[in-house]
Amino acid sequence: MTQDEMLQRITSRPDVFGGKPIIRDSRISVELILSLLAQGESSDAILDDYPGLEAEDISACLAYAHAIDKPEQIRRFKSSRIAR
Numbered sequence: 001m002t003q004d005e006m007l008q009r010i011t012s013r014p015d016v017f018g019g020k021p022i023i024r025d026s027r028i029s030v031e032l033i034l035s036l037l038a039q040g041e042s043s044d045a046i047l048d049d050y051p052g053l054e055a056e057d058i059s060a061c062l063a064y065a066h067a068i069d070k071p072e073q074i075r076r077f078k079s080s081r082i083a084r
Contacts, residue, residue: 001056007067009060021064023057033061 011025021030028050036046043058 001059003063003067006056006060006063009057010064023053023060026052028053028057030061030064033058034065037062 009024010021010030011023012019012021013025016022016025016027017029022028023030023033033046033053037043037058043055046058047053047055
């Protein structure tokens with residue numbers, strides 16, 4: 001899966017967490033997953049705690065964090081999400 005494909009799993013809606021990035025229109029924020037990973041939680045433990053989450057979603061959160069360093073990628077991502 002390419003980085004662009006992974007980023008398609010990340011959405012943003014003004015009515016959910018004030019528009020912060022979330023995973024596949026869920027109420028699970030990218031920030032939460034990155035925080036859990038930073039605290040040392042394993043991907044398997046996160047997947048156990050959030051049954052609707054898929055391994056690709058965790059990869060998508062990491063891809064999003066990586067893309068933040070590339071503002072042009074985030075602008076393109078946001079534009080494609082708004083068009084829906």
